[in-house]
Amino acid sequence: MTDLNFDNWTCPLPLRDYPNIVMGHGGGGKLSGELIEHLFVPAFQNDDLAELGDSTVLPFAGGRLAYSTDSFVVRPMFFPGGDIGDLAINGTVNDIAMSGAQPLWLSAGFILEEGLSMNALGAIVDSMGRAARAAGVRLVTGDTKVVDRGHGDGVYINTSGIGVVPEGVHIGPSRARPGDVVLVSGEIGVHGTAIMSVRQGLEFGAAIESDTAPLNGLVAAMLAVTHDIHVLRDPTRGGVASTLNEIARSSRVGVQIDERAVPVPQIVRSACEMLGLDPLYVANEGKLIAIVPAERAEAVLAAMRAHPLGAKAARIGQVSDKNPGMVVARTGLGATRVVSLQIGEQLPRIC
Amino acid sequence: MTDLNFDNWTCPLPLRDYPNIVMGHGGGGKLSGELIEHLFVPAFQNDDLAELGDSTVLPFAGGRLAYSTDSFVVRPMFFPGGDIGDLAINGTVNDIAMSGAQPLWLSAGFILEEGLSMNALGAIVDSMGRAARAAGVRLVTGDTKVVDRGHGDGVYINTSGIGVVPEGVHIGPSRARPGDVVLVSGEIGVHGTAIMSVRQGLEFGAAIESDTAPLNGLVAAMLAVTHDIHVLRDPTRGGVASTLNEIARSSRVGVQIDERAVPVPQIVRSACEMLGLDPLYVANEGKLIAIVPAERAEAVLAAMRAHPLGAKAARIGQVSDKNPGMVVARTGLGATRVVSLQIGEQLPRIC
Numbered sequence: 001m002t003d004l005n006f007d008n009w010t011c012p013l014p015l016r017d018y019p020n021i022v023m024g025h026g027g028g029g030k031l032s033g034e035l036i037e038h039l040f041v042p043a044f045q046n047d048d049l050a051e052l053g054d055s056t057v058l059p060f061a062g063g064r065l066a067y068s069t070d071s072f073v074v075r076p077m078f079f080p081g082g083d084i085g086d087l088a089i090n091g092t093v094n095d096i097a098m099s100g101a102q103p104l105w106l107s108a109g110f111i112l113e114e115g116l117s118m119n120a121l122g123a124i125v126d127s128m129g130r131a132a133r134a135a136g137v138r139l140v141t142g143d144t145k146v147v148d149r150g151h152g153d154g155v156y157i158n159t160s161g162i163g164v165v166p167e168g169v170h171i172g173p174s175r176a177r178p179g180d181v182v183l184v185s186g187e188i189g190v191h192g193t194a195i196m197s198v199r200q201g202l203e204f205g206a207a208i209e210s211d212t213a214p215l216n217g218l219v220a221a222m223l224a225v226t227h228d229i230h231v232l233r234d235p236t237r238g239g240v241a242s243t244l245n246e247i248a249r250s251s252r253v254g255v256q257i258d259e260r261a262v263p264v265p266q267i268v269r270s271a272c273e274m275l276g277l278d279p280l281y282v283a284n285e286g287k288l289i290a291i292v293p294a295e296r297a298e299a300v301l302a303a304m305r306a307h308p309l310g311a312k313a314a315r316i317g318q319v320s321d322k323n324p325g326m327v328v329a330r331t332g333l334g335a336t337r338v339v340s341l342q343i344g345e346q347l348p349r350i351c
Numbered sequence: 352m353t354d355l356n357f358d359n360w361t362c363p364l365p366l367r368d369y370p371n372i373v374m375g376h377g378g379g380g381k382l383s384g385e386l387i388e389h390l391f392v393p394a395f396q397n398d399d400l401a402e403l404g405d406s407t408v409l410p411f412a413g414g415r416l417a418y419s420t421d422s423f424v425v426r427p428m429f430f431p432g433g434d435i436g437d438l439a440i441n442g443t444v445n446d447i448a449m450s451g452a453q454p455l456w457l458s459a460g461f462i463l464e465e466g467l468s469m470n471a472l473g474a475i476v477d478s479m480g481r482a483a484r485a486a487g488v489r490l491v492t493g494d495t496k497v498v499d500r501g502h503g504d505g506v507y508i509n510t511s512g513i514g515v516v517p518e519g520v521h522i523g524p525s526r527a528r529p530g531d532v533v534l535v536s537g538e539i540g541v542h543g544t545a546i547m548s549v550r551q552g553l554e555f556g557a558a559i560e561s562d563t564a565p566l567n568g569l570v571a572a573m574l575a576v577t578h579d580i581h582v583l584r585d586p587t588r589g590g591v592a593s594t595l596n597e598i599a600r601s602s603r604v605g606v607q608i609d610e611r612a613v614p615v616p617q618i619v620r621s622a623c624e625m626l627g628l629d630p631l632y633v634a635n636e637g638k639l640i641a642i643v644p645a646e647r648a649e650a651v652l653a654a655m656r657a658h659p660l661g662a663k664a665a666r667i668g669q670v671s672d673k674n675p676g677m678v679v680a681r682t683g684l685g686a687t688r689v690v691s692l693q694i695g696e697q698l699p700r701i702c
Contacts, residue, residue: 027589345378
């Protein structure tokens with residue numbers, strides 16, 4: 001199991017005088033400038049960022065924008081299958097994709113702790129650049145602050161993003177309707193289990209890697225089949241259970257799921273049994289929940305399965321007018337149980 | 352001198368069970384939901400935020416967007432004349448205004464430290480809501496994370512923002528031209544001195560309050576006179592000296608300023624003498640530097656002086672083709688000195 005994977009990254013020459021972040025890297029002077037010029041701009045490679053004004057100017061033909069923000073505080077910074085950098089890109093790409101939008105531009109705000117190694121920061125920023133290119137988005141504006149040792153945790157990253165919503169697409173958490181079908185794009189609980197495995201030093205009998213991935217391509221493939229998708233959500237912190245509860249409340253409908261139909265990998269099942277957890281509450285990253293009209297469900301499911309990130313997509317339940325605001329699961333034994341909204345989070349700082 | 356000014360804020364009923372932030376407030380479950388519903392949504396009052404999807408959808412007629420992000424880590428959180436909340440709104444409003452754009456929408460990402468008092472958070476969020484309304488912008492999307500005690504410092508806030516650039520306006524740090532005139536919108540060094548006064552417990556003979564303010568109205572008044580403004584920058588961290596150095600490098604021009612023409616209030620002058628600082632390097636908030644063609648300078652200056660935030664605007668220097676990339680000041684004694692880009696920042700965590 002690797003938790004530090006920045007061996008391939010080489011610190012550029014002008015930064016080598018400072019193997020670690022010092023307060024001056026956040027001061028807006030020469031050190032700040034060197035960080036931007038030699039670290040951020042090369043990693044994020046684009047002309048908009050190179051201009052370095054207070055804000056970036058972007059032409060837009062008109063339509064509906066999707067706008068989102070997310071801060072990332074995951075611990076550890078490097079974990080199996082990813083790091084805080086690609087998580088920060090994919091997280092905001094996915095939040096925008098959940099409006100059915102194609103993400104275009106991202107911002108990045110860094111809060112660095114004094115003493116952070118330049119190599120770790122370089123590896124994270126490099127990972128962000130690669131994730132942005134993989135998702136087809138551009139990092140166009142950014143900011144760096146440095147806080148004194150003991151007032152941070154290496155690096156915290158905020159990303160925000162702007163996308164464009166295709167005409168005729170109207171997706172939102174309050175649009176689920178009785179009769180709709182609930183789909184999930186793949187196996188659940190993977191990111192949370194991967195983080196737990198490193199955080200708590202547990203071995204679950206096999207290696208498990210975070211499922212962090214950009215979902216905009218999968219969403220585009222689904223929208224190519226039909227624009228008539230009612231809800232999309234990525235079930236990150238709080239897992240599938242929290243996401244379905246939010247949809248049930250927001251749409252004032254009941255959601256019924258069939259536990260046997262929910263794809264849970266054996267390793268997640270074992271980890272949850274060992275720790276006394278419910279996979280429905282374990283965090284995911286590169287997964288989505290889709291709520292679609294029944295007559296579109298098979299076509300959307302087929303499109304999902306034809307995409308690499310939806311190969312294990314499944315139909316897991318339906319929406320009704322019974323018990324509005326509630327999520328109910330039929331268990332493997334044929335009984336039903338209420339899947340409630342939990343109070344907090346079973347594993348803090350998961351993203 | 353007041354440093355905690357949240358006496359008027361009253362914690363809403365459902366949040367009173369938790370007088371302090373706990374890890375669960377960042378977990379995406381019931382506690383997170385209560386924070387959003389009873390604290391953020393009432394303070395930020397708008398329908399876009401109330402929908403609470405992963406991203407917010409905003410109609411836009413087309414044109415050029417200005418996009419910016421900034422993280423705020425100022426210490427202390429409450430200081431004379433403002434707090435981290437209104438600073439976070441005004442900071443991003445101003446970054447957008449520096450493209451000549453009218454800011455429209457803002458995002459807010461919070462990184463809360465476990466144990467933060469709900470009253471302090473409430474006061475900050477309330478202050479953000481008021482600052483947003485004063486600037487005419489809407490907070491339309493947000494995110495909250497909680498980090499364990501000892502890994503933050505109360506609250507860090509990231510804001511990003513989107514504005515629209517009027518047709519015919521082309522403002523940027525690389526657009527200064529020889530012959531242009533350098534204007535400043537008012538007295539410099541005020542924010543930095545206010546923060547130093549509380550941080551170091553110094554008394555400078557009089558009270559001094561941060562000059563935090565939204566500059567979009569002032570910029571609009573300037574653009575009403577002429578669209579032919581070349582550069583706008585707000586000289587925050589690093590002060591006027593760093594801002595002019597960045598412009599000189601970006602535009603490959605020399606900048607000459609006349610120190611006697613730079614408006615420095617007596618209290619800033621005294622504080623700088625006491626601490627051995629140069630006012631040109633002290634941070635500002637609600638001030639801007641404008642670089643305009645000579646033939647427009649008087650008209651723009653008159654428009655600035657007619658606006659409450661530009662009443663003490665002054666002409667402080669000019670741009671030439673001598674010493675490209677350098678800033679030179681003529682001192683009160685008639686000598687000249689190079690105003691170089693400093694290495695770090697004299698006062699960390701100023702914004």
